Amino acid sequence: QSALTQPASVSGSPGQSITISCTGTSSDVGSYNLVSWYQQHPGKAPKLMIYEGSKRPSGVSNRFSGSKSGNTASLTISGLQAEDEADYYCCSYAGSSGIFGGGTKLTVL
Amino acid sequence: EVQLVQSGAEVKKPGESLKISCKGSGYSFTSYWIGWVRQMPGKGLEWMGIIYPGDSDTRYSPSFQGQVTISADKSISTAYLQWSSLKASDTAMYYCARHVFPHYYYYGMDVWGQGTTVTVSS
Numbered sequence: 001q002s003a004l005t006q007p008a009s010v011s012g013s014p015g016q017s018i019t020i021s022c023t024g025t026s027s028d029v030g031s032y033n034l035v036s037w038y039q040q041h042p043g044k045a046p047k048l049m050i051y052e053g054s055k056r057p058s059g060v061s062n063r064f065s066g067s068k069s070g071n072t073a074s075l076t077i078s079g080l081q082a083e084d085e086a087d088y089y090c091c092s093y094a095g096s097s098g099i100f101g102g103g104t105k106l107t108v109l
Numbered sequence: 110e111v112q113l114v115q116s117g118a119e120v121k122k123p124g125e126s127l128k129i130s131c132k133g134s135g136y137s138f139t140s141y142w143i144g145w146v147r148q149m150p151g152k153g154l155e156w157m158g159i160i161y162p163g164d165s166d167t168r169y170s171p172s173f174q175g176q177v178t179i180s181a182d183k184s185i186s187t188a189y190l191q192w193s194s195l196k197a198s199d200t201a202m203y204y205c206a207r208h209v210f211p212h213y214y215y216y217g218m219d220v221w222g223q224g225t226t227v228t229v230s231s
Contacts, residue, residue, distance in 0.1 A: 003153070036217030038154070045224055046146075046154065051209050051217030089154050093215050096168045098144070098156035 004101035011107040017078040020104045022090030029092045030071035037075045040087045111135040113222035120228045128191040129225045131205030138186035139163040141207045142214035149201040195229045
């Protein structure tokens with residue numbers, strides 16, 4: 001069971017939009033719209049940003065949005081802010097087991 | 110306030126056993142799946158397994174099946190992650206997390222513990 005594929009790094013300037021992809025297979029990402037996304041700042045626990053593919057938990061900025069096409073899910077952050085600089089992970093399920101992506105380091109220039 | 114509080118940092122020798130804990134409060138502990146996630150130093154998140162405290166139904170990632178044991182004591186709202194014989198490669202931060210909806214585990218994990226650092230060294 002291999003990790004979902006994410007770009008190692010992405011970057012953007014304040015105010016811009018960026019998209020992080022998360023590619024799996026028809027057995028995981030492609031099966032259901034159940035991808036979740038997590039933000040992790042250094043030394044901190046992960047924080048849920050998107051669940052069930054595109055839903056935001058209470059308190060998460062509407063600058064964060066999720067989508068899916070085929071076997072690839074995406075996290076888009078609009079109006080980049082300095083505090084968005086962090087690692088981002090996607091997570092999906094294959095059968096009864098979950099699987100994370102390798103993580104993407106977002107740098108705000 | 111809904112929260113998960115994990116046990117403190119551990120330093121162990123190879124071959125020793127260990128059980129770390131995750132205590133839930135502020136919600137119906139028996140109704141939400143709890144997951145365990147490993148993060149090795151400088152690396153990404155890894156999904157280890159989950160447990161439904163209501164009936165101790167447990168699922169493991171194939172990568173961790175047989176390597177760890179996940180359990181729960183619903184009488185004290187606590188989930189556990191256990192090793193019978195630690196290896197140096199078990200050195201990592203371990204997080205527990207609650208799933209978003211009661212009874213289901215596919216949707217995401219919204220409440221996280223603070224993490225437990227496990228160091229295994231001779």
